Amino acid sequence: MSLAKPMVAERLERPVSSRGHSMQIRGLSAYYGAKKAVDGITMDIPANHITALIGPSGCGKSTVIRCLNRMHEVVRGARAEGEVLLDGENIYGPGIDPVQVRRLIGMVFQKPNPFPMMSVYDNVIAGLKLNGRLDKREADAIVERSLRQAALWDEVKDKLQASGAALSGGQQQRLCIARTLAVEPEVILMDEPASALDPISTLKIEDLMQELRERYTIVVVTHNMQQAARVSDFTAFMLAGDDRVGRLVEVGPTDEMFTRPTEKRTEDYITGRFG
Amino acid sequence: MSAELLGQSRGSSHQGDSLFERSILSLAFVPVGLLLLLVALLWYDAWPALARYGVRFFTTNTWDPVFENFGAAAFIYGTVITSLLGLVIATPLAIGAALFLAAYAPEWLQGPVAFTIELLAAIPSIIYGLWGFFVLAPLMRSTVEPFLKETLGAIPILGALFSGPTIGKDLLTAGLILAIMILPTITSISREVIRSVPDNQREGMLGLGATRFEMIRYAVLPYARPGLIGAAILGLARALGETMAVTMVIGNSSTRITPSLFTPGYTLASVIANQFTEADKEIYFSAIVALSLVLLLVSLVLNVMARVLVARTTRGPLGVRN
Amino acid sequence: MEASTVISLTLGKTDTSLKRRKLVDQIFTILVVLSALIGVAILALLLFYIILRGAPALNVAFFTERPLPYGEPGGGVAPAILGTLQMLAVAALLGIPIGLGTGIYLVEFGHGRFAEAIRFTVDLIAGLPSISVGVFVWSLIVRHVIGNFAGLAGAIALAIIMVPIVARTAEEMLRLVPDTLREASLALGVSRRRTILNVVLPTARTGLVTGTVLALARAGGETAPLLLTALGNQFFNFDLLQPMAALPIQIYNYAVGPYEDWHTKAWGASLVLIGVIATLSLLTRWATSRSSFKAR
Numbered sequence: 001m002s003l004a005k006p007m008v009a010e011r012l013e014r015p016v017s018s019r020g021h022s023m024q025i026r027g028l029s030a031y032y033g034a035k036k037a038v039d040g041i042t043m044d045i046p047a048n049h050i051t052a053l054i055g056p057s058g059c060g061k062s063t064v065i066r067c068l069n070r071m072h073e074v075v076r077g078a079r080a081e082g083e084v085l086l087d088g089e090n091i092y093g094p095g096i097d098p099v100q101v102r103r104l105i106g107m108v109f110q111k112p113n114p115f116p117m118m119s120v121y122d123n124v125i126a127g128l129k130l131n132g133r134l135d136k137r138e139a140d141a142i143v144e145r146s147l148r149q150a151a152l153w154d155e156v157k158d159k160l161q162a163s164g165a166a167l168s169g170g171q172q173q174r175l176c177i178a179r180t181l182a183v184e185p186e187v188i189l190m191d192e193p194a195s196a197l198d199p200i201s202t203l204k205i206e207d208l209m210q211e212l213r214e215r216y217t218i219v220v221v222t223h224n225m226q227q228a229a230r231v232s233d234f235t236a237f238m239l240a241g242d243d244r245v246g247r248l249v250e251v252g253p254t255d256e257m258f259t260r261p262t263e264k265r266t267e268d269y270i271t272g273r274f275g
Numbered sequence: 276m277s278a279e280l281l282g283q284s285r286g287s288s289h290q291g292d293s294l295f296e297r298s299i300l301s302l303a304f305v306p307v308g309l310l311l312l313l314v315a316l317l318w319y320d321a322w323p324a325l326a327r328y329g330v331r332f333f334t335t336n337t338w339d340p341v342f343e344n345f346g347a348a349a350f351i352y353g354t355v356i357t358s359l360l361g362l363v364i365a366t367p368l369a370i371g372a373a374l375f376l377a378a379y380a381p382e383w384l385q386g387p388v389a390f391t392i393e394l395l396a397a398i399p400s401i402i403y404g405l406w407g408f409f410v411l412a413p414l415m416r417s418t419v420e421p422f423l424k425e426t427l428g429a430i431p432i433l434g435a436l437f438s439g440p441t442i443g444k445d446l447l448t449a450g451l452i453l454a455i456m457i458l459p460t461i462t463s464i465s466r467e468v469i470r471s472v473p474d475n476q477r478e479g480m481l482g483l484g485a486t487r488f489e490m491i492r493y494a495v496l497p498y499a500r501p502g503l504i505g506a507a508i509l510g511l512a513r514a515l516g517e518t519m520a521v522t523m524v525i526g527n528s529s530t531r532i533t534p535s536l537f538t539p540g541y542t543l544a545s546v547i548a549n550q551f552t553e554a555d556k557e558i559y560f561s562a563i564v565a566l567s568l569v570l571l572l573v574s575l576v577l578n579v580m581a582r583v584l585v586a587r588t589t590r591g592p593l594g595v596r597n
Numbered sequence: 598m599e600a601s602t603v604i605s606l607t608l609g610k611t612d613t614s615l616k617r618r619k620l621v622d623q624i625f626t627i628l629v630v631l632s633a634l635i636g637v638a639i640l641a642l643l644l645f646y647i648i649l650r651g652a653p654a655l656n657v658a659f660f661t662e663r664p665l666p667y668g669e670p671g672g673g674v675a676p677a678i679l680g681t682l683q684m685l686a687v688a689a690l691l692g693i694p695i696g697l698g699t700g701i702y703l704v705e706f707g708h709g710r711f712a713e714a715i716r717f718t719v720d721l722i723a724g725l726p727s728i729s730v731g732v733f734v735w736s737l738i739v740r741h742v743i744g745n746f747a748g749l750a751g752a753i754a755l756a757i758i759m760v761p762i763v764a765r766t767a768e769e770m771l772r773l774v775p776d777t778l779r780e781a782s783l784a785l786g787v788s789r790r791r792t793i794l795n796v797v798l799p800t801a802r803t804g805l806v807t808g809t810v811l812a813l814a815r816a817g818g819e820t821a822p823l824l825l826t827a828l829g830n831q832f833f834n835f836d837l838l839q840p841m842a843a844l845p846i847q848i849y850n851y852a853v854g855p856y857e858d859w860h861t862k863a864w865g866a867s868l869v870l871i872g873v874i875a876t877l878s879l880l881t882r883w884a885t886s887r888s889s890f891k892a893r
Contacts (some may be wrong), residue, residue: 103484113475117497127483295790302698371632399818516726518821578724
């Protein structure tokens with residue numbers, strides 16, 4: 001079907017759980033007003049793996065990830081063309097509600113953005129509460145489960161009623177991950193989740209991603225190549241041309257990308273010759 | 276920023292510089308001196324009345340220049356009722372309009388609507404008064420008030436607000452004209468406050484699968500709350516001190532305090548405007564200045580509160596790492 | 598394919614409450630649009646009445662003649678227009694230097710608590726009820742200095758109202774002037790005074806003029822403080838030490854008077870006043886949108 005497919009098959013070392021959901025990007029272009037930011041991206045995002053998007057700043061990697069749950073169009077004047085499939089269904093198809101898309105494809109942002117007027121507890125169930133009243137016992141269970149999954153429970157179990165903004169930066173980001181996990185999405189998108197954090201917090205987030213891979217399909221944007229090499233199974237390299245429009249250079253298993261990239265430009269970037 | 280930057284060059288300043296700086300400094304001092312003088316002078320002029328009547332000045336509602344009995348309770352009541360009425364009507368509408376400008380309107384519509392609101396704020400009080408006097412008050416008398424009396428007037432307790440003859444120039448009409456006048460004030464500050472809510476708050480909520488309403492309800496409004504309260508307080512302060520428009524529609528005739536909003540009344544400001552030039556003796560004059568002092572102090576306090584609240588929202592990152 | 602685990606976006610697991618949530622969202626959207634519409638409708642309604650009732654009053658005599666005594670039809674509001682212009686001119690002479698000086702101080706010299714206090718004071722003056730300003734000027738100027746109601750007292754009251762508007766817009770506009778410009782000038786050995794007067798102020802010129810014009814527009818519509826200071830006058834008066842007519846006072850006196858002809862004149866005077874204010878607002882808006890440094 002696509003270029004990436006055979007390589008996916010090669011890399012399938014772990015059995016894919018029946019829970020996983022894959023995504024396919026087909027000819028995706030994104031615009032800010034009249035300006036094209038990303039052109040013709042086509043790639044696969046396999047289930048239960050971590051796919052990293054790397055590239056120099058301005059290459060459109062954040063724009064691409066924001067297109068994957070229709071957050072891109074939230075920006076005034078921004079729009080996207082092409083198809084993004086979740087289990088074969090186009091999330092840009094007619095009659096598809098972006099609200100529903102975002103419920104199924106969660107997102108963790110570059111800067112931790114807990115809701116400062118809510119407690120830690122309320123931050124976690126913020127998404128769930130949108131669907132109506134929650135049973136107290138059920139809510140307690142979800143809060144504990146989500147915070148445990150986000151490796152934050154032990155640190156905050158005694159201050160669940162404190163403001164979400166009272167936590168440290170790294171804790172805030174894990175709170176945001178817990179908040180995303182609580183609504184039980186199918187796919188988790190992470191837009192440079194550790195770029196605003198210290199090295200120890202970064203390590204914690206990276207460990208967390210490894211655990212989450214068992215249950216979720218993860219896409220992560222990072223400007224840090226070491227991070228991509230450490231955490232991801234697949235890596236996609238993007239680059240903006242002289243026209244400042246981002247394009248996909250190549251995508252493949254992370255090991256191969258970092259040891260023997262097929263494209264000269266990828267090699268140049270990875271070896272630090274530009275970027 | 277610039278001040279620090281320029282401060283480094285101070286050593287090498289030319290001769291004219293210190294004279295220039297001193298004259299600028301003295302100009303900048305004028306507002307401070309002005310405000311102090313204003314408060315001091317009003318206090319001085321109001322003192323004879325305050326000393327003579329004491330607490331009675333605020334608790335009684337007899338206003339009798341002939342026998343020199345002055346109690347401002349009815350005016351304070353009229354001011355509070357009309358201002359609160361204006362606030363209650365205007366605030367939801369203003370926040371709605373601010374949300375429209377900050378979150379709903381397509382880009383091409385934002386400019387014209389914002390300009391309309393700005394223009395509403397720029398229209399002089401006297402013109403609102405003229406319109407209220409000739410258009411709103413007759414409409415209230417003939418249509419709105421009889422309707423309210425028939426519908427809401429029948430409800431126990433609440434009905435007391437809508438009882439008595441429908442005159443058209445009364446507390447209700449004054450409250451309504453105040454609502455119209457403070458609408459642009461609250462709208463434009465609310466818009467700034469709502470705009471200052473970081474995008475990552477909106478996106479965080481949308482990313483959880485929230486609708487636009489839910490994003491506003493759970494992310495934007497809680498974050499903006501102190502600033503929105505500040506905007507409302509600034510509106511209230513403006514309503515308290517508003518003079519001409521209120522004077523023209525409030526009736527200026529009664530010092531009774533009754534629950535009905537159909538009662539013609541006075542506000543502090545409208546008494547001052549109406550009776551100032553009539554004050555023929557020192558104590559009468561002093562009593563009127565005392566009204567002005569009360570108005571001044573209340574509006575200063577409200578302004579301070581409001582500015583602190585607005586600044587807290589638009590400046591402070593509230594612990595979120597931005 | 599993983600057909601067995603395909604999840605449907607259109608009929609997802611959380612779909613049950615989504616319809617209700619969407620409905621709430623739509624209702625709220627309607628409410629928000631309605632709120633904005635009400636604001637626009639109020640302005641439309643005001644303008645409609647002012648034009649409808651005011652236009653018949655406008656003729657040459659309206660702009661050139663003085664008001665006639667009770668009951669006599671005809672006459673105009675020329676003394677009021679002249680009075681407003683005279684008082685605004687004097688108010689501008691008093692208020693603009695103070696406002697501008699305060700703005701310059703806050704941006705170019707002020708720092709720390711002291712500047713904060715001045716900024717705060719300016720905000721408080723902006724929030725003063727205008728009637729209190731009138732009482733103050735009456736007590737100080739009318740009673741103690743001049744001894745009677747006078748145009749000069751009115752001008753001083755208007756100047757007090759202008760100061761905070763000029764100061765705050767001046768501060769905002771001067772802050773938009775890039776520091777690099779100041780540095781460049783100072784680096785050439787130009788004194789601070791020359792830098793501010795010859796580089797900073799000219800760069801911010803458009804914005805400064807805008808603030809001044811806005812302040813004039815606001816002061817020109819003030820009524821309450823003038824009632825206590827300038828009082829009003831039916832005759833032409835060029836003596837600032839005597840009671841002086843003003844357009845807003847004339848509107849008030851005509852409106853509360855008993856004659857239909859006066860009412861029409863009140864609407865006519867309002868039309869003139871609002872026409873001037875709307876024109877000034879549009880002009881300043883046009884000017885600021887064109888000013889180059891604001892666009893960066």
